Amino acid sequence: MAEITKSEFGRLQNGSMVYLYRLKNSSGASAGIITYGARLQSFLVPDKNGKMQDIVRGFDDAAGYEAEAFYMGAIVGRHANRIQHARVTINGTDYQLEANDGPRQTNSLHSGSRGFHCQLWGAAEQEGKLVMTYFSPDGDGGFPGNFKVHVTYELTEDNALRISYEAFSDADTICNLTNHSYFNLNGCQDGSILGHRLQIFADRLTEADAESLPNGTIYQAAGTPMDFRQLTAIGERIDDSFQQLQWGAGYDHNWILSDQKETSLHKAAYAEGDKSGISLTVYTDLPGLQFYSGNFLDGTPGKGGISYGKRSSFALETQYYPNSPAHPEFPQPILKKDETWKSVTVFAAGTVK
Secondary structure, three states, X not given: OOEEEEEEEEEOOOOOEEEEEEEEOOOOOEEEEEOEOOEEEEEEEEOOOOOEEEOEOOOOOHHHHHHOOOOOOEEEOOEOOEEHHHEEEEOOEEEEOOOOEOOOOOEEEOOOOOOHHHOEOEEEEEOOEEEEEEEEOOOHXXXXXXXXXXXXXXXXXXXXEEEEEEEEEOOOEEOEOEEEOOEOOOOOOOOOOOOOEEEEOOOEEEEEXXXXXXXXXXXXXXXXOOOOXXXXXXXXXXXXXXXXXHHHOOOEEEEEOOOOOOOOOEEEEEEEOOOOOEEEEEEEOOOEEEEEOOOOOOOEEOHHHOEEOOXXXXXXXXXXXXXXXXXXXXXXXXXXXXXXXXXXXXXXXXXXX
């Protein structure tokens, strides 16, 4: 059972205090979670030499998170990723969401500027686990239903961070939650993830248009730079003359997980740090995985003043497919009235054998 400590992490501009909870196991690995956005602030695990490395990008205080624009470490909802025209239709009724993405700012990204990522969450310790809670009222962000969510963080003795989601609504609504952590498996001081090796357990993707919106077409990864079925350096093909890469300025796409079965936890991805020997395995029960190679990170200084430049970290977001509400043939992120939605994602750290 992890030991949990609580400390002040700084105030937001409105004066609200943000708290940091640190989960630590018996081997010394730890995970820090803050109440602003229920964000994963740090994840310290041993490298191949036994030295602890922080493999999650982030900031040293609350002000850094309030000012940043990259959703670092955040729980994103009610709908992670993009929705075309910032509009959803549920039971024949149209709901207009905040439009905050795209060349003409006509699409919704991560549920707008006031999504779950920038809210203060409640926190409670429960038998070595940290339970984060948030209430989103009917109409919040344009979504219907009074929506309650619990996100439980658990750090195991074998250095796996288990994130368990539960959500409930009193009306049919959209529910597509994810954790938006940025990883660099070589540690916080390192400046690039292009040498990292990555494997994604998927042979198909949803094709995206120039605005990063899936258009309904599904294509095979084989024969393209999107094929990560075998362990491959992230930088090996990232700048190939392939339209999907050119439109996304690198990897920012949704893979359809090959072994996905209803409610079953399955392996989605595996990554290795080329310098540290740290490995990260991702498990989920969701049908999609967004791999983002940090193409638009702009040099914002993070922990210790380290610059977070282009492709200095990557995200592996477990999810329903982006833009699913516009494509009824995709798995749908609908939470039915008075039902409970549950999902689990695991980030399991280790070392390369």
